[in-house]
Amino acid sequence: AQSVTQLGSHVSVSEGALVLLRCNYSSSVPPYLFWYVQYPNQGLQLLLKYTSAATLVKGINGFEAEFKKSETSFHLTKPSAHMSDAAEYFCAVSDAPYSSASKIIFGSGTRLSIRP
Amino acid sequence: EAQVTQNPRYLITVTGKKLTVTCSQNMNHEYMSWYRQDPGLGLRQIYYSMNVEVTDKGDVPEGYKVSRKEKRNFPLILESPSPNQTSLYFCASRLGLAVTDTQYFGPGTRLTVL
Numbered sequence: 001a002q003s004v005t006q007l008g009s010h011v012s013v014s015e016g017a018l019v020l021l022r023c024n025y026s027s028s029v030p031p032y033l034f035w036y037v038q039y040p041n042q043g044l045q046l047l048l049k050y051t052s053a054a055t056l057v058k059g060i061n062g063f064e065a066e067f068k069k070s071e072t073s074f075h076l077t078k079p080s081a082h083m084s085d086a087a088e089y090f091c092a093v094s095d096a097p098y099s100s101a102s103k104i105i106f107g108s109g110t111r112l113s114i115r116p
Numbered sequence: 117e118a119q120v121t122q123n124p125r126y127l128i129t130v131t132g133k134k135l136t137v138t139c140s141q142n143m144n145h146e147y148m149s150w151y152r153q154d155p156g157l158g159l160r161q162i163y164y165s166m167n168v169e170v171t172d173k174g175d176v177p178e179g180y181k182v183s184r185k186e187k188r189n190f191p192l193i194l195e196s197p198s199p200n201q202t203s204l205y206f207c208a209s210r211l212g213l214a215v216t217d218t219q220y221f222g223p224g225t226r227l228t229v230l
Contacts, residue, residue, distance in 0.1 A: 009156070032215055043120070043206055043221030044159070051216050090158060094215040103149075103174065104215055106158035 002027040002095045006107035014115045019063075019078040021110050023091030026072065033074040034092040034104065035065055044090060050074060061085070086114045118143045120222035122207050128228045129197055137192045137225050139207030147210045147217075148190040149174065150182065152203040153224075159206065165190055166213065197229040 007022040025031055032051055036044040048059025055067045061084075065076045074091060091107040120141045129135055141148065149164035151174075161174030165184040179201055181193040190209075194201060205225045210217040 041223070043208075043223050044219075045221070046218050049216065096215070103161055103164065104219070106151075106160075108156050108158045 002093045002105050004091050004093045004105055004107040006091050006110050008110055010111045012113040013081050015083055016080050019081045021076040021089050023074045024072050025093045027095045029095045032094045035076050036090045038088045081114050083114050086112060120207055120209055120220050122222035122225050126226050130230050131198055132196050134195050139190045140188050141209040145209035146212050149208050150192050151206045154203050199229050202229050
């Protein structure tokens, strides 16, 4: 069964600093991986997804993530944090892309705070 | 505008009083699902539906019911709510079975059961 672990429930960075949110996954087959963002009082929004094409995936709002099979990781990065990036971020995994019970398993989330 | 709507956004109720949370999408999506979000646990799937009249249990279905009589609507029913169902609920939809289809989420319903 697949699972995902997000390291750090809360990350705080200064405006303009590098953002690094960590995600490690477990899957018995090549996984499909996702990062979602949740702004206050809103639903989740897809940031980016890895579907076994390029290992470096670019998403919206300047975020990107790199799939590293040897490390079973899919960390999310952004070179320069902006105040508007403050939100909760969820890593997610699926190992059954087209099955009738295809579902996405979510991590516990990381709250990102941006210091002025 | 493509969207998933949920109502109500906030609800406070008492133990045992039946309630329904509505969900509607305007994108003609086949796949819809309900999640609950609890601190430290992320999102867990309650039920999903692959099309009209086709529904199945997710990871935490106990105490919930759903129906899919029309493609656009997927209500969540709590026939006898209990305090452990106090949570933030999200409805979501995507085009089809493929998890690579972008999943769209509603704004959430915060439910408190006293």
